[in-house]
Amino acid sequence: METLTVMGQRAKTAAAQLAKTGITERNNALKAAADALLAKRDTIQAANAKDIEAAKKNQMKPAMIDRLTLTDARIEGMAEGLYQIVQLDDPIGEITSMKQRPNGLMIGKKKVPLGVIAIIYESRPNVTADAFGLTLKSGNAVILRGGSDAIHSNTAIVSVITESLKECGINPDAIQLVTDTDRALVTELMHMNKYIDVIIPRGGAGLIQNVVQNSTVPVIETGTGNCHIYVDEYADFKMAEDIIFNAKTQRIGVCNACESLVVHSKIAGEFIPQLVDRLKLKNVEIRGDERAMAADSRIVPATEDDWGTEYLDYIISLKVVDSIDEAIAHINRYNTGHSEAIITKDYDHAQQFLNEIDAAAVYVNASTRFTDGFEFGFGAEIGISTQKIHARGPMGLDALTTSKYVIYGNGQVRK
Template sequence: MDTLISIGEKARIASTFLGKLGTIEKNDALTSVANAILQNKIYIVEANNVDIENAKRNGMKPALVDRLTLTEARLNGMAEGLFQLVGLEDPIGEVISMKKRPNGLIIGNKRVPLGVIAIIYESRPNVTADAFGLCFKSGNAVILRGGSDAIHSNIAIVKVITDALNSVRADTNSIQLITDTNHEVVKELMHLNKYIDVIIPRGGAGLIKTVVENSTIPVIETGTGNCHVYVDESADFEMALDIIYNAKTQRIGVCNACESLVINKAIADAFIPKVIDRLSEKNVEVRGDELSQTIDSRVVLASEEDWGKEYLDYIISIKIVNDIDEAIAHINKYNTKHSESIITKDYDNSQKFLNEIDAAAVYVNASTRFTDGFEFGFGAEIGISTQKLHARGPMGLKELTTNKYIIYGNGQVRP
């Protein structure tokens, strides 16, 4: 097995190769990889089954097993994400601006790759293909360190990718997987400043906190998701019920699932029993404040911890508020800056919510489950950035670039 230094050196060389590739060459390679994933579904699923059996044996929660699982549909989705990337505009080389100064200098600004990106992630093996595709199209080499629970799946996916790259004579070191699952390797990886330009943690709060606090490499945080749906006084109940049911139960183990409900007091008596009835179809446990308990006895009393909790389970919290200002204050206090939604017929309240909620994605009358690179038309995403520098929201191709100033002169010297 290669040492981390060797992996870093190979990635740096590969990033130089990638920076010179034209759009057609990159698209040909991505097409080859997408087809290879479709042609090797059985091989990948067999490897994934080993991880799933180990996960169940170790008592992994069902929501996390779901994140780990690769079905035929999800493999088709992985391939489709790569095909979509082929159809997207290549950001590299785009001239963002070009201006002539009074002294005759022409100063331009253009997009260039970040260079080498390291991604530390948990469970989801689909990240392996998504990360490769986005990094490759944006001219970046990628070093991947997945979790031990998905190691067989990740090894299989990377083998399929590198075999496909080799078939089109692309640098197979464009993607490298660290197969050593020892936690000490992560600590070493976070200090490879000489080779790695950006490190992106994608997983639970503990992983992200560890990387942010210990990395000497610039970090882009991708967030945990304590996502809220606020049901306003004027909300259409049927719409609200459909949105909440989708946002909470469609997939419980994802960062854009709804974990918290905020209900306007004016409609609480009528709405809360209805939403509990609907969520009971999936046996969702509802934890709420004292007022919500008096409305429906099925509500379990919430603790302070519940308001900021990403459950990743069939559990949801309910907080009753007097008005939209209190709703916004509650959400901004306890959210993780990921995705928030308001259900309302009131235009002014919708605009107030959009303007004042501090999150990467803010919705009016729609499910938080749409916060996703594929759904946003990015082909896929590296993650959902919940910070404000250098990217925010689903990180697609442009978010994996930086800029370079290019200056044309004709002999100018500075006086």
């Protein structure tokens, strides 16, 4: 593998070239890459099989193996994400807020690419294709550093994409993969201010905090997902069961899965046993407070740590509260700023929850599993930001742009 410095230099060159391309060129390259992923799916899955075999030998948790696995449907989803990105408007070049100053100067803001983006991520090799699609469409070059557990899958995906870029006349250095799995390179990557404009970490809390705390390159923080669902006293029980079952069990190893439940005390005695019946269909372990355990003997005691834990497993915490105010206070104390939901038929409670919950995505009567760039109509996502500066929530094309001021004059000089 080339040194990171050489990769950074090449990425910088590719970014400058991409910034001058037209939307048709970039869209054609995205279509070609999507076609290539489908055409080479056997090659990609053969590489993925090596990663899965190694994961099983290393006794990786089933949820993590699920995140790692590339089925036909997931490869088709990767390609579909690229096709959807093609249909989106060009995110760069738009000039907004053009205003004339008293001295005659015309001052406006123009959307431009960020430049070179580095993404450090774990498992989920579909991130490789998503990152490529969004960065290319927005005129950025990308350097990827995936986890060692997905190295064969990521290498195969990047190889397929770079070949398709060459055929389209696009600099293949628009996407580069760090193939050396030495963790020391992550530290080096985080200090490449000269070549990298922003770093986006995606993965567990340890990875994200390491990057946030130690990077000298600007960071867009993506967060872990301790996502809550609050079942209000005015909830429809069947709706609540269906939403919680989906949010907890549809895919357990994802950041938008529900990890924590809050239930109003007025309905706890009737609702909780029904909910436990439903969750036990998937052998979910429910860890609750004293009132939750009093409602159903199958619930085990929760500790203080449980209220703030992202399990990524068939485990969920359950807290009983006496009011919506108490529910909101509990959620805002323990959430990670990702996705929170209320199940209620009461309009005022719904609005209060939307107004007072501090999170990137807040739902009324819907599963937290929808917090996703694809589901939000972005084609894909580069990550889900839980910070409040620059970008928040699923990050699509707009989050990968910045702006510069453009000024038109006719000879003005400052006095």
